Amino acid sequence: MNVAREPAELAPARRAAAIGTFDGVHLGHRRVVEAAQAAGLRTTVVTFDPHPRAVLGGRVELLATLERRLELLEAAGVDDVLVLRFDEHLAALEAEEFAERMLRGIGADVIAVGETFRFGRGREGNLALLEALGFDVRRVPLLANVSSSRIRELVHAGEMERAAALLGRPPEVEGIVVHGDGRGRALGFPTANLDVPAGLLVPPDGVYAGWTNGRRAAVSVGTNPQFDGVERRVEAHLLDFDDDLYDQRLVVEVWSRLRGQMRFDSVDDLVTAIGDDVSHTREAARPV
Amino acid sequence: MPPRGLEPAGVALVDKPSGPSSFAVVAQIRRMTGARTGHAGTLDPFATGLLLLLSGRATKLASCLVGLDKRYSTEIDLSARTSTGDPEGEVVARQEPPAAGELESRLATLRGEIDLPIPAASAVKIGGERAYKLARRGVEVEMPMRRSTVRTLDVISYSEGRVVLELDVSSGTYIRAIADALGGHCVTLRRTWVGPFSVEDAVSPEAFSPARLLPEREVLARVEAARA
Numbered sequence: 001m002n003v004a005r006e007p008a009e010l011a012p013a014r015r016a017a018a019i020g021t022f023d024g025v026h027l028g029h030r031r032v033v034e035a036a037q038a039a040g041l042r043t044t045v046v047t048f049d050p051h052p053r054a055v056l057g058g059r060v061e062l063l064a065t066l067e068r069r070l071e072l073l074e075a076a077g078v079d080d081v082l083v084l085r086f087d088e089h090l091a092a093l094e095a096e097e098f099a100e101r102m103l104r105g106i107g108a109d110v111i112a113v114g115e116t117f118r119f120g121r122g123r124e125g126n127l128a129l130l131e132a133l134g135f136d137v138r139r140v141p142l143l144a145n146v147s148s149s150r151i152r153e154l155v156h157a158g159e160m161e162r163a164a165a166l167l168g169r170p171p172e173v174e175g176i177v178v179h180g181d182g183r184g185r186a187l188g189f190p191t192a193n194l195d196v197p198a199g200l201l202v203p204p205d206g207v208y209a210g211w212t213n214g215r216r217a218a219v220s221v222g223t224n225p226q227f228d229g230v231e232r233r234v235e236a237h238l239l240d241f242d243d244d245l246y247d248q249r250l251v252v253e254v255w256s257r258l259r260g261q262m263r264f265d266s267v268d269d270l271v272t273a274i275g276d277d278v279s280h281t282r283e284a285a286r287p288v
Numbered sequence: 289m290p291p292r293g294l295e296p297a298g299v300a301l302v303d304k305p306s307g308p309s310s311f312a313v314v315a316q317i318r319r320m321t322g323a324r325t326g327h328a329g330t331l332d333p334f335a336t337g338l339l340l341l342l343s344g345r346a347t348k349l350a351s352c353l354v355g356l357d358k359r360y361s362t363e364i365d366l367s368a369r370t371s372t373g374d375p376e377g378e379v380v381a382r383q384e385p386p387a388a389g390e391l392e393s394r395l396a397t398l399r400g401e402i403d404l405p406i407p408a409a410s411a412v413k414i415g416g417e418r419a420y421k422l423a424r425r426g427v428e429v430e431m432p433m434r435r436s437t438v439r440t441l442d443v444i445s446y447s448e449g450r451v452v453l454e455l456d457v458s459s460g461t462y463i464r465a466i467a468d469a470l471g472g473h474c475v476t477l478r479r480t481w482v483g484p485f486s487v488e489d490a491v492s493p494e495a496f497s498p499a500r501l502l503p504e505r506e507v508l509a510r511v512e513a514a515r516a
Contacts, residue, residue, distance in 0.1 A: 096351060115406060128460070132342055132350030134326035136311050141408060 001074040003081050007105040010080055016041040016110035016138075017103060018078075019117065021048050021148075024063030025072035027168045028114065028146040033076050035112035035138040043079045046102060048086040054199075055086050061201035063148055063155075063167075065174060068251065082106060095125025099133050112138040158204050158257040164287035170210075170253040173202055173219075173234055177245040183227060184237060187267070189274050191220070191235035192245045194252070202234060203254055205261045207277050209284030212252040215241050218274070218281040219252055222261035226270050237274075239281060255284050293323040297345035298501025299353075301490035304331050304339045306476075316493050317341055328353035329459065329482060334374050337479030338487040346504050352511060355459045356483030357439070362463050366391070366472035367449040373407040373464030374474045383471065385449030392443075394470050399441050403433045404465040436461035450475065484514035 004010045016039035022029045037043045047069070054060040064072070066083065073081055084090060084102060093101075098120045103111060111130050119125040130137045146166045154163035155171050164170045175194030184191035192212075196202060205222035217236040223229040236252050238245075258280050264270040304313050310330045318325040323344035331339060337360070340353055366385040370377035386394065437458040444452040451472075455463065467474045480487045491500060 096348075126354075128329060128354040129350055131310075131330060132326040132328045132347065132354045134314075134324040134342065134347045136314075141406075
């Protein structure tokens with residue numbers, strides 16, 4: 001899969017373009033991609049970074065990093081991706097000019113978009129305009145309740161299984177493994193401490209069963225109340241694994257919520273609780 | 289790959305037959321002209337009537353043609369609702385057609401500014417599968433609402449559970465949604481006007497020739513005269 005930042009970077013080809021921000025590449029997004037793929041041309045995703053709503057003044061916690069979005073699009077069989085930098089200039093582009101430069105300019109004949117897609121200055125461009133401009137528009141009806149916003153709400157509520165059903169895979173959190181306090185190792189449960197990129201959605205404080213690096217993992221999100229921590233952290237204890245993951249990027253699937261964070265009467269009680277977390281993680285089922 | 293041709297330029301008035309999608313008609317005309325071709329407003333495959341096709345440089349008129357009001361005539365079967373509001377969907381409910389008085393009170397709620405759900409698209413294929421079939425398999429399709437203005441909504445005839453209506457509506461109004469709101473589904477749908485353009489001046493796709501293209505200047509003048 002080729003990734004371009006400018007229309008001119010893409011090789012000339014007749015293309016079917018799927019357009020959208022596609023944060024998290026959920027089931028609805030995949031239908032839009034499939035509609036483009038059904039056209040039998042070179043499947044090209046036109047996407048935006050940063051998230052348009054964040055640039056237009058809203059606050060958006062992303063379901064996935066751009067890097068992850070690109071991995072998921074590649075896994076979905078997309079040929080090329082055009083990542084357009086969403087800034088005031090792009091937001092101010094007239095709808096027709098956007099269509100000419102970013103869609104006609106890459107050779108898109110077919111355009112697949114969600115039914116309610118709007119584009120261009122003031123969100124004035126719609127599917128009817130694309131049709132009038134001579135594109136073959138594949139309108140993709142929305143799937144009930146499947147939206148990035150809805151999935152964010154479910155993750156916020158700790159409802160990983162329901163979020164997974166809409167995503168088509170478990171929710172994830174990712175980051176680079178950094179050095180922690182070594183406290184987990186001292187308790188007998190070494191953890192990989194993740195440096196999570198700013199702006200990425202993290203599940204609420206608690207302990208989760210999950211999966212990363214080919215292993216089941218007990219995942220802790222929170223401030224380590226037992227040790228009066230302040231900084232919010234994401235740590236993963238990989239089961240049956242005792243190696244060093246420093247500086248590696250880990251994508252952690254978060255399967256199900258096991259319990260909230262709490263302060264125990266003693267460190268021994270904490271160790272017992274973590275032991276339970278590990279056995280629950282061993283038995284947990286991957287949703288979806 | 290060179291861009292598609294900007295000539296011949298102009299707007300074609302084509303009377304779409306029932307069967308092909310709007311895009312199939314566009315493709316048919318494009319094969320004849322070799323020009324980039326768009327259309328100002330989709331007609332569902334089962335529908336007939338006026339399609340405005342924008343050829344070559346005239347695709348630049350897109351933004352001033354997509355918002356034009358439309359006039360339709362439709363025959364609605366009030367004894368059954370379908371998944372798509374048209375004959376292509378599956379019957380989802382059957383009932384006794386309403387008495388004339390009851391029909392009139394239902395129609396009264398559909399005049400003026402109204403919010404209607406965008407109906408499940410019969411024409412759309414997703415991953416090779418029709419949208420309403422996805423709905424049938426339990427992949428529930430939730431349709432967003434759309435605001436429409438229904439300027440006139442007249443009954444031409446009503447007998448044996450079938451009503452023929454004539455409607456003047458704002459751009460983007462789904463007649464299938466109106467049929468559904470009445471408790472029935474469209475059996476036939478014909479678009480007779482788009483803004484100042486009448487289907488009486490249209491030709492069948494087969495009879496089209498580039499000589500039939502209205503020049504951009506004339507199209508703009510007629511649109512502006514209609515606005516005034």
